[in-house]
Amino acid sequence: MSDKMWGKEPFWGLGSEWDPQWILTDNQKKLQATLIDLCATDMRENAVESDKKLMYPRKNFQLLAKHGFLGLIVPKELGGMGENHVAAAMAVETIARYGCPSTAMCYTMHLGAVAAALFRYHDSKPIQDIMRRIDKDCLVGTLSYSDPETGSHFWYPISSGAEETKDGWKVRKKASWTTSGGFADWYIIQTTSPNFAGNYSDLSCFLIMGNEVKADPANWDGLGLRGNQSGPIEVDCTIPKDRLVGATGDGAASNDECVDPFFLLCSSACWNGISMALIDIAKKHTTGKTHKDVGMRVADYPTIQDYVGEAIIETNSCRSFDFMMAQAMDSVTNNCDWSIHRDTKALPRAQYLSWMWQVKFAAAKNVAHVTDKMLHACGGTAYKPRPLEIERYLRDGKAGWVMGPTNEVLRQFVGKAALLGFGALDYWNQAINERVLNNEIKKMSAADKQALAKRLMDETKAAAE
Numbered sequence: 001m002s003d004k005m006w007g008k009e010p011f012w013g014l015g016s017e018w019d020p021q022w023i024l025t026d027n028q029k030k031l032q033a034t035l036i037d038l039c040a041t042d043m044r045e046n047a048v049e050s051d052k053k054l055m056y057p058r059k060n061f062q063l064l065a066k067h068g069f070l071g072l073i074v075p076k077e078l079g080g081m082g083e084n085h086v087a088a089a090m091a092v093e094t095i096a097r098y099g100c101p102s103t104a105m106c107y108t109m110h111l112g113a114v115a116a117a118l119f120r121y122h123d124s125k126p127i128q129d130i131m132r133r134i135d136k137d138c139l140v141g142t143l144s145y146s147d148p149e150t151g152s153h154f155w156y157p158i159s160s161g162a163e164e165t166k167d168g169w170k171v172r173k174k175a176s177w178t179t180s181g182g183f184a185d186w187y188i189i190q191t192t193s194p195n196f197a198g199n200y201s202d203l204s205c206f207l208i209m210g211n212e213v214k215a216d217p218a219n220w221d222g223l224g225l226r227g228n229q230s231g232p233i234e235v236d237c238t239i240p241k242d243r244l245v246g247a248t249g250d251g252a253a254s255n256d257e258c259v260d261p262f263f264l265l266c267s268s269a270c271w272n273g274i275s276m277a278l279i280d281i282a283k284k285h286t287t288g289k290t291h292k293d294v295g296m297r298v299a300d301y302p303t304i305q306d307y308v309g310e311a312i313i314e315t316n317s318c319r320s321f322d323f324m325m326a327q328a329m330d331s332v333t334n335n336c337d338w339s340i341h342r343d344t345k346a347l348p349r350a351q352y353l354s355w356m357w358q359v360k361f362a363a364a365k366n367v368a369h370v371t372d373k374m375l376h377a378c379g380g381t382a383y384k385p386r387p388l389e390i391e392r393y394l395r396d397g398k399a400g401w402v403m404g405p406t407n408e409v410l411r412q413f414v415g416k417a418a419l420l421g422f423g424a425l426d427y428w429n430q431a432i433n434e435r436v437l438n439n440e441i442k443k444m445s446a447a448d449k450q451a452l453a454k455r456l457m458d459e460t461k462a463a464a465e
């Protein structure tokens, strides 16, 4: 019998002998039990409504705020729980598995925004104020990075910019996707820096409040994660000086140290949670259904046992990888102590970025496979939306592969960096590929070369004037 409870009943899915409970502290186990309880009483039911009506899971956030989860990684001196990376991954995975994947994704973006804010909270009154009220006033945060001109290259905000004014900043942002867009209470957005001179690695972050954002949530639609409301947003406003997060030009460091590590850690936990949710459902269904002709339950067929065995092994590989990296980040940050960033040069998480790419690739690849196989294990019944809801989780899991950094981009980052060195990644399109250049020039006629030389000389002259 399972040691996990589902309300007043024993949990109907896999027991905790299949969960890496030994990595959690006693406090984290209590937090996990609270989350499972919230999922059993309300959050899982709200997930169905969010999916059906494309409804933002505000109700679930109110429940999370009531129990202090919006401040999970906020330092205790600001009223938060002061928890660490392992707790962040555990919380997202638990919400996705037992409750609502859309809420888990919105919570992922919230934690990413909290991390980006805490990275530079030390001298920021507006950030400290939000962190102090985060649970009391249920202040949901999010990250708005993706740009309509650059697709999944979310680190390249061509359509955005900022200028310094007498008392503040004029900020322009166009984002093609923003989870919680139009519903979040505060946003961390990234634009090119004020005084931008053409170098797209020169990025800055700003804190934007909900009433400064233009969004059209009524137009949001998507295959899955339908409650996450990830529509386009626009910002065009002047904000006070103290809403710059960190110094100008701090954006790339903020990405490497906070936005990417937290997004990759927590979104992977979301995909792993969805995978576990599917295995839980498959256990319940296949052990409960009998074929009367042969007197066997579906779970008695070795084929079905193989499906479930492989899904557990592969999902637990992904979970272990995610939690191992959470522990690695805990160990280099003194357990997610934000005071270390008083030294603005301290970037201990950034050293693990290439590991975090691998974590996300593995979890997003696995969820697509597991959702498919659990559908096969449960047969035609799983193809229908009810009663199993495998169909909903399958649609939700599809977001893993395509969310930036997409799995195509990640495997190329890893392979290219391994073969050619990290410099070859060239995020901001600055390095010249001389092999390609020389090869193309080789194909030109003498006249083509002359025309090219003339064009280059003219351009150089014009640039110098």
Ligand SMILES: Cc1cc2nc3c(=O)[nH]c(=O)nc-3n(C[C@H](O)[C@H](O)[C@H](O)COP(=O)(O)OP(=O)(O)OC[C@H]3O[C@@H](n4cnc5c(N)ncnc54)[C@H](O)[C@@H]3O)c2cc1C
Pocket: 109, 142, 143, 144, 145, 146, 147, 150, 151, 152, 153, 154, 175, 177, 178, 179, 180, 222, 225, 228, 230, 399, 402, 403, 404, 405, 406, 407, 408, 409, 412
């Ligand atoms: C549910 C959901 C929630 C999201 N939430 C947010 C959010 O909160 N904030 C945010 O900023 N963004 C968010 N996004 C956006 C996401 O991060 C990506 O920017 C978006 O999915 C990219 O879509 P696109 O159509 O522009 O893809 P494109 O970039 O046009 O990609 C099309 C194809 O080209 C491939 N490709 C792209 N670049 C390369 C390359 N260099 N090498 C090889 N292949 C490449 C891609 O992998 C893909 O197969 C969200 C997306 C989804 C689906």
